Amino acid sequence: MLAVAGVRLAYLAIRTAARSWVQRWFVIAGDGPVAMALSGMLAAALAHSSSMVEVLALGLVQTEGLPMAHALYVIIGANVGTTLTAQLVALQLPSVGIGMMAVGAGGYLLSRQREFSLALFSIGAFLQGMEWIGRSLGPLATGVLGAVEGSNSVLRAFGLGWLVTSLIQSSTTVTTSVVNMVAAGLMETRPGVAAVLGSNVGTVTTGLVASLFMGRGATRLAMADFFLNLVGAAVALVLFRPFHDLVTSLAGSAAQSVAHAHTLFNLLSALVSFPLVPKMARWLEGR
Numbered sequence: 001m002l003a004v005a006g007v008r009l010a011y012l013a014i015r016t017a018a019r020s021w022v023q024r025w026f027v028i029a030g031d032g033p034v035a036m037a038l039s040g041m042l043a044a045a046l047a048h049s050s051s052m053v054e055v056l057a058l059g060l061v062q063t064e065g066l067p068m069a070h071a072l073y074v075i076i077g078a079n080v081g082t083t084l085t086a087q088l089v090a091l092q093l094p095s096v097g098i099g100m101m102a103v104g105a106g107g108y109l110l111s112r113q114r115e116f117s118l119a120l121f122s123i124g125a126f127l128q129g130m131e132w133i134g135r136s137l138g139p140l141a142t143g144v145l146g147a148v149e150g151s152n153s154v155l156r157a158f159g160l161g162w163l164v165t166s167l168i169q170s171s172t173t174v175t176t177s178v179v180n181m182v183a184a185g186l187m188e189t190r191p192g193v194a195a196v197l198g199s200n201v202g203t204v205t206t207g208l209v210a211s212l213f214m215g216r217g218a219t220r221l222a223m224a225d226f227f228l229n230l231v232g233a234a235v236a237l238v239l240f241r242p243f244h245d246l247v248t249s250l251a252g253s254a255a256q257s258v259a260h261a262h263t264l265f266n267l268l269s270a271l272v273s274f275p276l277v278p279k280m281a282r283w284l285e286g287r
Helices: 002-028 033-047 050-062 068-081 084-090 096-110 114-135 138-148 153-168 171-183 189-202 204-211 216-238 240-250 254-286
Strands: none
Touching: 033 050, 033 068, 033 254, 050 068, 050 171, 050 204, 050 216, 068 216, 068 254, 084 171, 084 254, 096 114, 153 171, 153 189, 153 216, 171 189, 171 254, 189 204, 189 216, 189 240, 189 254, 204 216, 216 240, 216 254, 240 254
């Protein structure tokens, strides 16, 4: 319970501290596609939450503070940036979370970059919390494994990743939990990779729900993000065997296979989506 509370508090702290900083960054980053994507990537990496970045982008679109095309680039970048946390967890570095917390706390007390220091501290707290959760996953892992065993384990794991992420509104928490379970030998890589794919679809739920209370512009943007993630996940499922074999060949461990699947899926989705953004934005704005 303490680990879960720590993870949630870290998420809330960074979301509150980073909100104004992220919004300012979107405005000053420039209007080029690469600049906007990089701004979304950096913001999601620091906040370890693509959902937070997406909700901010939705709000800016609705208030006409950000063009539709720019917001799409930001969201695409955020989807890639949020994979950093899973990669750090997959490395299984001892006490990396405590080290980041110490540096962040020192920076907060001794420097003027308090927002950045708080971001670093919160990421460290998140990683440390996930390490504690990983050590006590036994009962939970048993239940999850029971849900994904059998010939349909890939589809079941995909659905489970989608459902759990939609409920807790954090793909980072679900993905890092799966990475820890695979690292501990509590889940095989195949259902682990499938669960991560489902998590990438489930994370869009936060934006969809938020957009309902913002307006039509935000709702169109959220639906576009959902469509891109869903189509990408469907293609990955159709090509699941070669996709799984590829990430396994690139990884040095089972845990890294899952983390690589998370990163590679979002990288490939970004590359495919990038040239489609201008036409998609014009179509969304014209409706």
